[in-house]
Amino acid sequence: MSKIIEYADASPRVRAVYDDIMATRKTDWVNNFWKVLANDPATLERIWSNVKQVMGPGSLDPLTKELVYVAVSVTNNCRYCIASHSASARNKGMTDEQFAELMAVVGLANETNRLVNGYDVPVDARFTEISPQGK
Amino acid sequence: MSKIIEYADASPRVRAVYDDIMATRKTDWVNNFWKVLANDPATLERIWSNVKQVMGPGSLDPLTKELVYVAVSVTNNCRYCIASHSASARNKGMTDEQFAELMAVVGLANETNRLVNGYDVPVDARFTEISPQGK
Amino acid sequence: MSKIIEYADASPRVRAVYDDIMATRKTDWVNNFWKVLANDPATLERIWSNVKQVMGPGSLDPLTKELVYVAVSVTNNCRYCIASHSASARNKGMTDEQFAELMAVVGLANETNRLVNGYDVPVDARFTEISPQGK
Amino acid sequence: MSKIIEYADASPRVRAVYDDIMATRKTDWVNNFWKVLANDPATLERIWSNVKQVMGPGSLDPLTKELVYVAVSVTNNCRYCIASHSASARNKGMTDEQFAELMAVVGLANETNRLVNGYDVPVDARFTEISPQGK
Amino acid sequence: MSKIIEYADASPRVRAVYDDIMATRKTDWVNNFWKVLANDPATLERIWSNVKQVMGPGSLDPLTKELVYVAVSVTNNCRYCIASHSASARNKGMTDEQFAELMAVVGLANETNRLVNGYDVPVDARFTEISPQGK
Amino acid sequence: MSKIIEYADASPRVRAVYDDIMATRKTDWVNNFWKVLANDPATLERIWSNVKQVMGPGSLDPLTKELVYVAVSVTNNCRYCIASHSASARNKGMTDEQFAELMAVVGLANETNRLVNGYDVPVDARFTEISPQGK
Numbered sequence: 001m002s003k004i005i006e007y008a009d010a011s012p013r014v015r016a017v018y019d020d021i022m023a024t025r026k027t028d029w030v031n032n033f034w035k036v037l038a039n040d041p042a043t044l045e046r047i048w049s050n051v052k053q054v055m056g057p058g059s060l061d062p063l064t065k066e067l068v069y070v071a072v073s074v075t076n077n078c079r080y081c082i083a084s085h086s087a088s089a090r091n092k093g094m095t096d097e098q099f100a101e102l103m104a105v106v107g108l109a110n111e112t113n114r115l116v117n118g119y120d121v122p123v124d125a126r127f128t129e130i131s132p133q134g135k
Numbered sequence: 136m137s138k139i140i141e142y143a144d145a146s147p148r149v150r151a152v153y154d155d156i157m158a159t160r161k162t163d164w165v166n167n168f169w170k171v172l173a174n175d176p177a178t179l180e181r182i183w184s185n186v187k188q189v190m191g192p193g194s195l196d197p198l199t200k201e202l203v204y205v206a207v208s209v210t211n212n213c214r215y216c217i218a219s220h221s222a223s224a225r226n227k228g229m230t231d232e233q234f235a236e237l238m239a240v241v242g243l244a245n246e247t248n249r250l251v252n253g254y255d256v257p258v259d260a261r262f263t264e265i266s267p268q269g270k
Numbered sequence: 271m272s273k274i275i276e277y278a279d280a281s282p283r284v285r286a287v288y289d290d291i292m293a294t295r296k297t298d299w300v301n302n303f304w305k306v307l308a309n310d311p312a313t314l315e316r317i318w319s320n321v322k323q324v325m326g327p328g329s330l331d332p333l334t335k336e337l338v339y340v341a342v343s344v345t346n347n348c349r350y351c352i353a354s355h356s357a358s359a360r361n362k363g364m365t366d367e368q369f370a371e372l373m374a375v376v377g378l379a380n381e382t383n384r385l386v387n388g389y390d391v392p393v394d395a396r397f398t399e400i401s402p403q404g405k
Numbered sequence: 406m407s408k409i410i411e412y413a414d415a416s417p418r419v420r421a422v423y424d425d426i427m428a429t430r431k432t433d434w435v436n437n438f439w440k441v442l443a444n445d446p447a448t449l450e451r452i453w454s455n456v457k458q459v460m461g462p463g464s465l466d467p468l469t470k471e472l473v474y475v476a477v478s479v480t481n482n483c484r485y486c487i488a489s490h491s492a493s494a495r496n497k498g499m500t501d502e503q504f505a506e507l508m509a510v511v512g513l514a515n516e517t518n519r520l521v522n523g524y525d526v527p528v529d530a531r532f533t534e535i536s537p538q539g540k
Numbered sequence: 541m542s543k544i545i546e547y548a549d550a551s552p553r554v555r556a557v558y559d560d561i562m563a564t565r566k567t568d569w570v571n572n573f574w575k576v577l578a579n580d581p582a583t584l585e586r587i588w589s590n591v592k593q594v595m596g597p598g599s600l601d602p603l604t605k606e607l608v609y610v611a612v613s614v615t616n617n618c619r620y621c622i623a624s625h626s627a628s629a630r631n632k633g634m635t636d637e638q639f640a641e642l643m644a645v646v647g648l649a650n651e652t653n654r655l656v657n658g659y660d661v662p663v664d665a666r667f668t669e670i671s672p673q674g675k
Numbered sequence: 676m677s678k679i680i681e682y683a684d685a686s687p688r689v690r691a692v693y694d695d696i697m698a699t700r701k702t703d704w705v706n707n708f709w710k711v712l713a714n715d716p717a718t719l720e721r722i723w724s725n726v727k728q729v730m731g732p733g734s735l736d737p738l739t740k741e742l743v744y745v746a747v748s749v750t751n752n753c754r755y756c757i758a759s760h761s762a763s764a765r766n767k768g769m770t771d772e773q774f775a776e777l778m779a780v781v782g783l784a785n786e787t788n789r790l791v792n793g794y795d796v797p798v799d800a801r802f803t804e805i806s807p808q809g810k
Contacts, residue, residue, distance in 0.1 A: 475658075479654050479657045479658040480654060480657075482653075482657045484657075484660065487657065487658060487660070488660075507658075508654075508655055508658040508659065511654050511658060512651040512652065512654045512655045512658075513651060515650045515651050515653070515654045516647040516648060516650050516651035517647070518617075518650070519614050519615060519643075519646050519647045519650045520643055520647045522614045522615075522617045522619075522622065523610075523614040523622060523642075523643040523646060523647075524643065525619065525622070525623075
């Protein structure tokens with residue numbers, strides 16, 4: 001386990017990120033992920049800047065983004081990330097029913113991904129025509 | 136590559152599933168995933184039944200479910216599944232902007248999952264208190 | 271794609287491994303995996319020695335070992351390994367029905383692995399008592 | 406960690422699944438995986454139905470299916486699933502020697518999967534001819 | 541496959557990133573990864589900024605960083621990333637012998653990772669004492 | 676958790692490996708990985724022989740090999756392996772700054788691997804020409 005750097009022990013550079021996290025999230029605490037990244041201030045700043053940009057307002061609503069985050073974390077078996085982003089999703093309105101459906105979709109996708117691998121299914125021509133991105 | 140079983144060559148048991156897929160999706164074709172699973176009718180029926188239940192109406196809207204499916208498939212590098220579920224997502228309204236944001240969230244989640252692993256971040260006590268499911 | 275080293279172009283050191291592969295497998299050809307590893311004779315020898323020991327006679331029958339190999343390769347999405355070990359499994363007697371059941375088990379295991387991750391299921395005390403290995 | 410729903414606290418719908426699990430397995434207890442899925446009765450029923458069908462009698466013997474389940478779970482690092490399916494495998498006759506050989510095969514497959522990725526080994530033409538499924 | 545945006549067709553915003561990539565790398569071309577990310581200029585800018593910071597001068601030499609990049613990409617089976625970062629590694633001096641050793645280490649690590657999972661090895665107390673980061 | 680076999684309880688065959696581990700590493704202790712593998716002496720001998728060959732002197736320096744080992748273990752989320760190989764890396768000179776940079780590279784590679792998957796980036800022709808291995 002890496003050292004957890006509390007606000008009281010943090011350098012001004014680290015405190016600036018903690019302050020921005022709390023202001024952006026409208027909370028009065030910072031979770032351990034950031035307190036551990038604080039061991040490397042450059043990474044702390046860079047990752048927070050990425051999270052702020054990617055998880056901020058856009059064309060996908062904030063709850064959907066958290067659900068996707070949980071889906072990836074469950075697939076990768078990242079226990080901390082599942083806990084933290086499930087909490088964020090709940091804060092943004094995720095119900096127990098939605099969490100249960102999310103788990104069902106994630107489980108099923110992991111299953112069919114492997115059926116596709118094992119049976120070596122060729123991509124349908126239609127799937128390559130339909131996308132505006134040329135996909 | 137596994138043998139693709141076209142409708143014309145399919146047994147009545149397999150045709151029944153193809154018919155239900157087309158009726159449920161309101162389309163006139165069946166994609167290769169099902170035509171390959173048709174080599175094993177029991178699995179074809181079982182997986183279709185699961186997909187119909189899990190991806191059907193519920194507390195998460197259909198587009199969100201497709202986005203989650205794509206997120207898992209991208210994380211697992213399942214090329215076919217990315218193509219097929221991106222197509223489904225587009226059919227349900229996903230825009231280019233939403234696809235791009237989805238990719239950004241999936242990429243970031245895969246990154247921070249590993250930062251958490253490497254730094255061995257302990258789960259905050261708050262995350263275990265906040266969930267109605269006891270999580 | 272790495273260079274494929276054919277028997278005719280191989281050094282005596284590499285030929286010795288190719289010869290042992292063909293003698294052990296009672297075949298007259300060597301598949302590309304070995305012809306590519308031959309770019310690094312030390313790794314070629316080491317991996318062949320491991321495969322020979324691990325996949326050789328033991329308490330699990332040869333077909334079961336190939337099925338396990340396919341299961342891992344499908345989970346990891348290694349197309350070459352799925353093709354080569356499915357071929358080996360068929361040579362050792364795997365039927366179409368067995369392949370289909372294998373895929374079903376692999377798919378399901380990948381699904382329930384994620385349900386366990388997402389719901390963070392605690393290990394039952396009974397599972398830690400039952401094993402002679404203390405597990 | 407999700408809430409564990411004991412038999413005494415379960416709804417009739419959930420109890421019906423618990424009863425079927427115990428009857429099918431000829432045991433008097435239900436492991437935590439099911440007690441946690443019980444938070445979502447639809448998923449509990451669906452997954453149990455899948456497990457019953459996939460892990461039930463077929464062309465692969467029950468022990469082989471459990472070994473494959475363990476192999477996938479070890480590859481995915483699902484600690485709970487390794488514990489539960491190793492226990493099932495032992496109940497079906499897996500010896501310490503077989504467990505050790507299983508681990509050796511799983512480890513080796515994970516290694517050679519990556520050697521194949523890194524060296525980008527092309528699939529041998531022979532592997533595409535040999536399968537009755539056209540693979 | 542996503543649309544590839546060539547320099548001639550790129551917006552000024554995208555060209556600015558392409559120009560910086562070429563200037564930073566002292567080359568006269570841009571590889572497809574960036575030409576595809578250009579479909580989403582915000583992500584193009586963000587990821588290039590991250591790559592420039594993370595892969596730039598620091599306490600690890602540039603070749604070591606590329607070797608680590610290849611190791612991750614081989615583990616994840618990202619064919620494009622293996623090709624592109626192997627090319628970068630060769631440009632920074634990686635020899636055939638070093639590539640072969642890298643593959644050997646990556647393969648072995650993937651193997652022993654799974655042996656650890658399967659045998660559920662407890663972390664030695666000494667490993668938690670030795671690190672200045674408290675790990 | 677598997678049984679840990681201490682030196683005092685080990686067979687001569689197992690002790691011979693423990694002795695070689697301590698002599699090779701110039702230490703007076705053996706970590707749990709080996710004490711658990713000792714439940715299967717054939718695997719203990721085989722894996723130690725592989726580790727000794729792969730991690731021994733070669734064209735990559737010992738620290739680089741440990742960094743690669745950590746990178747793979749972080750990607751696979753193998754907590755034990757991260758702890759043990761981070762300790763080895765520190766013993767070989769890894770500084771806190773280098774560990775932090777390693778984490779940054781591993782995180783970024785895991786992110787861009789997924790962006791490549793999701794956008795389905797085609798391999799540039801140049802990447803297939805540049806390698807002496809024909810890659």
